[in-house]
Amino acid sequence: MLNIFLIKLLNNYGRLLFIFLKLMQYKITVKHIFFLFAVVCINTTIAQVDSIQYYKEKIKTFSQSSTYSENSTTYIDLINNLSYQLRYSGLDTMNIITERAMELSKLLKYKKGELEALTNFSAFYLYRGGTENSIKYCQKVLSDNELIDYPRLEMKVYNHLGQAYYIKQEYPLSYTYFLQGLALGEKHKNKFYVFLMNMNLGTMFNLLEDYDEAKLFYTSAFELSKKTKDANMDAMLSSNLAFLHIQTGDFDKAKNYLNKSIVHFEYSKNKEWLAFSLSTLAQLYLKSKKYNEAIINYQKALSVHGSDNDIKGRADIYYGLAKSYYEIQDITKAEEYINESLSLYSSFNLNTGLEKCYRILYQIKKEQNQISKSLEYLELTEKLANDIFIEKNKRNLNMLNTKLNFEKEKDDLKAKNELAIDQQRKYVKWSLAALLTSFIIVLIILNSVKREKLLNKKLENQAIVLKDNQKTLSKINQNQDRLFSIVGHDLRGPIISLKELLDLYIEDPEGKKYFEKFAPQLRDDLEQVQFTMDNLLHWGKNQMKGSSIKLERISVSNEIENILHFFNKEIKKKYIKIDNQIINNHYAFADLDQFNVIFRNLISNAIKFTPNEGKITLTSKIKNANLLIEIYDTGVGMSELTLSKLFKDTEHISTSGTNLEKGTGLGLRLAKEMIVKNNGEIFVQSKINEGSHFIVELPLPTI
The missing domain is CATH 1.25.40 (Serine Threonine Protein Phosphatase 5, Tetratricopeptide repeat)
Known part of the structure; x- marks a missing residue:
């Protein structure tokens, strides 16, 4: 993990200065800021202290001039600039000066000074650690219609918002605001902010370990830096x-x-x-x-x-020393440094740091034949690795969606601008046609041109539709890749655990005792692997072109009883009461294999999200020419947001059960696809902490 991202730009004329801001990856406090993030601000001298002195001298010189007055825009601009330079070394003074600048700006109705003061308030709270207040002032600046006259201020606000949302770990929003700042810098050909936003984006992806994306933005920044020399x-x-x-x-x-x-x-x-x-x-x-x-x-x-x-920077160094000493078999020094690193990572709960520390401690304790302690660290390592992987996949999907949405917004804006330009051109042509109505030949030519334009526009619209379809397909493919990555991880975890236990069983005299201790949990994990594999194989078959289904008359009661028997162990383990009210003479017309896959997944989910001693009810009834099979549970329920994403191909939801049962989110998507293939429908009703109600509607067999 990269621990310092400090950027300081001093050009040959002393007009630009890049300063740094320390950011946290997790919850931020003033006491525990540990990430140095790339932040750029405009100055006129070589160092920040010199910048403060520069503006003090400018104010002093102006105060001694014959044109001096506090009620002047020149004075407001000077104290606003001084206020911004104090954000690192004098926050209290900065706050006082900014309040004075705001007061004078409102008195003179000086909009630029007012917006600059609001931007300084956002910087004040950002550097103090009050990210919510910083965001509030940024949004106030962005909501002002006159901001369009001050693009440099708008770019500065986007920079503040990008930093604030990074601190809050809301990476998609951070990414969006940095991209908006970049687009605005490119639009106004502001090399300073183009460089800044590329650097900030590169640093963000560097911290998030997406090195390909980071390299793209750093390369752009590097090209600009070469030009400045x-x-x-x-x-x-x-x-x-x-x-x-x-x-x-x-x-x-x-x-x-x-x-x-x-x-x-x-x-x-x-x-x-x-x-x-x-x-x-x-x-x-x-x-x-x-x-x-x-x-x-x-x-x-x-x-x-x-x-x-910079607690994280020191923690990373201690970890590196521990790893190096371990590799040369100096176990004493390795243990000394890893404990130092662990203490620092623990102070701000950095999971990635804790995971790698626990992994080395597992190896050290194994070398020292402290098997029990070694296993404790192994359990901690595997749990953190699993949490980190799940969080990373969720974050990557959110970032992917944000990028696609931003690109779509850009394309929509471009299309809107092109439409407006095209409309203006039409107005001009119509005006010329009205003036030249007496010239029949010219009118014919104009009409021909107009028809050609309309045909071209139609072709352009068709091209836009094709492009949108291509983007949608690309997005679906990328989400499928993410899904396979997550499924692969869920299959890999139990296999790695089995390998570790077998190694311990073979290598250590007491290994048999620990193998027997963890074997029941491992058996449950492997059963989940088998269930996931079945889902994955059925899903893959379902996706194949030309895959066929065999519709037949199915006794719903018999099949549901078989499925409940299949999950009998899980039901007994959680003491769940099953109320099976499926009517014996109810039949469905569907593919038998797919029927079983559908209800195995739905019943598995009901068991997974129903707490111990909960209740699951199954009913059936005939409605019109269809059979309704309903599954009620008294589980944890779902929010409206989760319900809206439940069956979307572009979304992926994977949640642990009430007893931490694992899942991949594939089952519900597979069930939905199979129900549709069997000419049926599925409906869901749910409330948080009140349970869920799934309704499957399938055709009745013909007589």
């Missing part, structure tokens, strides 16, 4: 790109970037970035299995690491 910016981008290349296995490129950046940061005495670059180089040696070189560079990084707030 700024050594400091070039060095910082080099460090970030080096980290990316290490993750993707291109060690030679990574080392070239790091050698260049380390020389620069040593010369410029930039301790934070030097520490980051050294720890990144150490990581390169660690992955190259050059453990002694890794230890040397991690120790160097630790010696220059100057930020007490």
Whole structure:
């Protein structure tokens, strides 16, 4: 995980300065800010302290001039600029100055000053840790119709919103606002904000471990940095790109970037970035299995690491030292450093850090023949790995949907603008036609041109429809890929656990005792694997072109009894009461195999989400020419939002049961597809904490 993303741009004319903001990946507090995120702000001097002094001198000079007055736009602009420079070193003073700027702006009805002050209030709360208030002020600025006259302010607000939602871990919204800032920067050809937004987006995806996306945005930022020929910016981008290349296995490129950046940061005495670059180089040696070189560079990084707030950066260094010492079999030092790292990761509940610490502790305790303790760490490791994987899949799906929605909005806006332009052109033509009605030949020509335009427009509309269909298919394919990834993980987990237990059984004298201890849980996991495999095979068969169904007369009562018998163990385990009111002489006209798959999944879900000592009721009745089979449960129920996504091909819902039973979200989608193929329908009613009611409607057999 990348621990520092600091960007500081100083161009040769001293007009731009890139500052850094520390962000959290999880819940943020002022005390525990630990991620340094890429933030850029406009300054006119080389350092932030110099910028404050610069504006103080400007205010002093203006106050001594003959045109001085607090009730002037020049004075308001100066104190607004000073206020923004104080966001790192003097938040209380910043708040006082911003309130004065707002008061004077309202008095003079100076809209630019008022919007600038509101933007400074958003920055004040962002840097203090009040993300909700920061968002509130940003939205107030965006709601002002006159903001369109100040695009630089609008870009700054999008930057603040992107940072605030990243802190809140609402990554799709963070992504959206950074993209909006990027689009606005490109529209107004503002290289400064184009660079900033590309860098922020690259940093965000870097932190989220989506290195392909990060590389795209960093590359764009890198192209801009080459044009500015700024050594400091070039060095910082080099460090970030080096980290990316290490993750993707291109060690030679990574080392070239790091050698260049380390020389620069040593010369410029930039301790934070030097520490980051050294720890990144150490990581390169660690992955190259050059453990002694890794230890040397991690120790160097630790010696220059100057930020007490950057808890994660220090935790990562301690982890790297622990891993390196473990690999050279210095177990004592490895255990010492891993405990230091674990303590720091625990202070802000970083699951990815805790998972890798527990994994090393599992290995250390195994080396020390502390089998019981080793197994405890193994359980913690597997649980965290599973949680991290599920959360990552959900986040990736949300990010994918956000990206598709943003692209669609851009296309819609483009089409709308093209339509408006086309309409304006038509108005011009109609006006010319009205003026030249006496010229019959010209009128004929204009009418011909108009018909040609309409035909072209029709072709364009058809092309747009085809493009939208292509995007929809692409989105469905990507979601199917995500689904297979999730299913694959659910199949892989129990197999890995079985392998670990078998290794312990074979290698350790006491392994048989632990194998017997965990065998029941492993058996349940493998049964779930079998159930998932059955669903996956049926789903794959259902997706195949030309797959056929064999409709026949089915005794619903007999089949439901068989299915309930199949789940008898799970029902008894949770003490669930089954009230089977299916009428004996009720028959459905459907494919028998698919009928069983449908109701195995529906009954399995009812059991999964019904708590211990709950109740499941099954009924049947004839309505018109169809048979209605209903399943009621007293389970946890579903929200309206979950219900709206339940059967959508572009959504994926995977939730653990009341006893932490695992699931892939494939069963309901498969049931829906099979019901439709059998000329039926499915309906769902549910309320949170009141249970769910599934209604399956299938045709009756003909007499």
